[in-house]
Amino acid sequence: MRSAFPLVRTPHPVPEAERASILAAPGFGRHFTDHMASAVWTPEVGWHDHGVSALRPFSLHPSAAVLHYAQEVFEGLKAYRHDDGSVWLFRPERNARRFARSAERMALPTLPEDDFLAGIEALVRADEPWVPAATGERSLYLRPFMFAAESFLGVRPAERVVYSVIACPAEPYFPSGDNGVTLWVSTSYTRAGQGGTGDSKCGGNYGAGLAAQVEAERHGCDQVLYLDGAGEQGCVEESGAMNLFLITSDGELVTPALGTILEGVTRDTVLTLAPEYGLTPVARPVTFEELREGLADGTITEAFASGTAAVLTSVVGIKGEGYAWTVGTGKQGERTAALRERVLGIQYGRVEDSHGWLRRVV
Numbered sequence: 036m037r038s039a040f041p042l043v044r045t046p047h048p049v050p051e052a053e054r055a056s057i058l059a060a061p062g063f064g065r066h067f068t069d070h071m072a073s074a075v076w077t078p079e080v081g082w083h084d085h086g087v088s089a090l091r092p093f094s095l096h097p098s099a100a101v102l103h104y105a106q107e108v109f110e111g112l113k114a115y116r117h118d119d120g121s122v123w124l125f126r127p128e129r130n131a132r133r134f135a136r137s138a139e140r141m142a143l144p145t146l147p148e149d150d151f152l153a154g155i156e157a158l159v160r161a162d163e164p165w166v167p168a169a170t171g172e173r174s175l176y177l178r179p180f181m182f183a184a185e186s187f188l189g190v191r192p193a194e195r196v197v198y199s200v201i202a203c204p205a206e207p208y209f210p211s212g213d214n215g216v217t218l219w220v221s222t223s224y225t226r227a228g229q230g231g232t233g234d235s236k237c238g239g240n241y242g243a244g245l246a247a248q249v250e251a252e253r254h255g256c257d258q259v260l261y262l263d264g265a266g267e268q269g270c271v272e273e274s275g276a277m278n279l280f281l282i283t284s285d286g287e288l289v290t291p292a293l294g295t296i297l298e299g300v301t302r303d304t305v306l307t308l309a310p311e312y313g314l315t316p317v318a319r320p321v322t323f324e325e326l327r328e329g330l331a332d333g334t335i336t337e338a339f340a341s342g343t344a345a346v347l348t349s350v351v352g353i354k355g356e357g358y359a360w361t362v363g364t365g366k367q368g369e370r371t372a373a374l375r376e377r378v379l380g381i382q383y384g385r386v387e388d389s390h391g392w393l394r395r396v397v
């Protein structure tokens with residue numbers, strides 16, 4: 036079969052011994068594989084120059100639009116090695132669809148979903164030796180992205196756009212496994228507003244969130260919990276790169292409704308699995324007041340955050356200006372643990388993929 040992303044192998048791969056030592060302790064986002072996938076778009080020809088070739092720096096004119104106006108979107112997903120050596124993606128069609136939606140919001144061209152999948156699969160095949168063994172929740176993290184590469188300073192959608200995928204072997208995002216995180220409720224910063232880019236995976240959202248992240252860390256917290264524009268009179272939204280879930284004493288699994296939050300693949304996965312754990316999935320606005328009362332009177336028994344990088348991570352504490360609350364027992368809850376094991380079990384092929392979520396690459 037001819038790949039839509041033909042491979043030109045690098046003559047200079049990382050030597051095997053060096054790769055082995057990287058795979059033994061990959062960290063997250065520090066070491067990259069030998070190749071990258073890429074394609075270019077212009078209005079005259081559409082998408083062209085698809086291929087997988089040696090990982091190399093981009094050459095950009097200083098006026099390249101992305102450097103000035105942040106016209107950029109990205110995705111994040113993982114390739115998982117199963118015990119029999121095979122390599123799989125988890126629901127990548129969802130990332131393809133979300134990538135197209137994000138691109139549309141940022142006035143970038145649409146990459147056909149089949150090309151999105153073909154580029155990723157071609158890269159994973161080319162760099163297959165970089166997919167870590169299934170121990171220690173390791174995986175190959177894949178980062179597809181698209182940016183405005185045209186050289187010009189006028190404000191309009193760029194007429195030269197680059198699509199690329201890079202990959203890095205990764206350990207769990209929170210090195211502690213799931214010892215739980217504490218979230219900082221920021222009243223200085225919001226993440227999104229109606230009609231904004233909160234539901235798109237664009238770099239600008241992350242750039243704008245860094246000050247809030249620094250504020251959280253200054254208060255001894257791991258991540259930010261964003262409120263909507265109405266502050267403590269309003270609703271809770273999500274964390275900087277993770278969706279939020281609450282489990283109640285009457286068996287509901289509550290998560291903020293879509294709108295200004297990012298629609299996580301993990302979020303949808305957890306909502307789908309909930310009934311199998313005796314939980315009723317509910318997506319609706321969650322007020323800050325409800326969170327405060329629920330933690331105080333114990334009707335919120337567990338909380339966790341979800342995302343591809345973090346899988347399911349227990350939220351064990353919530354802090355803000357003048358308060359510090361403990362969630363449940365202050366440790367990972369039972370239902371969170373069960374859901375987390377199930378999601379990881381499916382991804383690593385240890386339990387049955389009863390929803391047909393896996394897609395084999397190697």
Ligand SMILES: *Cc1c(COP(=O)(O)O)cnc(C)c1O
Nearest residue numbers: 276277278297299300301342343
């Ligand atoms: C990527 C992301 C998530 C998690 O999405 P997954 O598809 O589950 O990885 C949640 N919130 C934000 C803001 C994100 O960018």
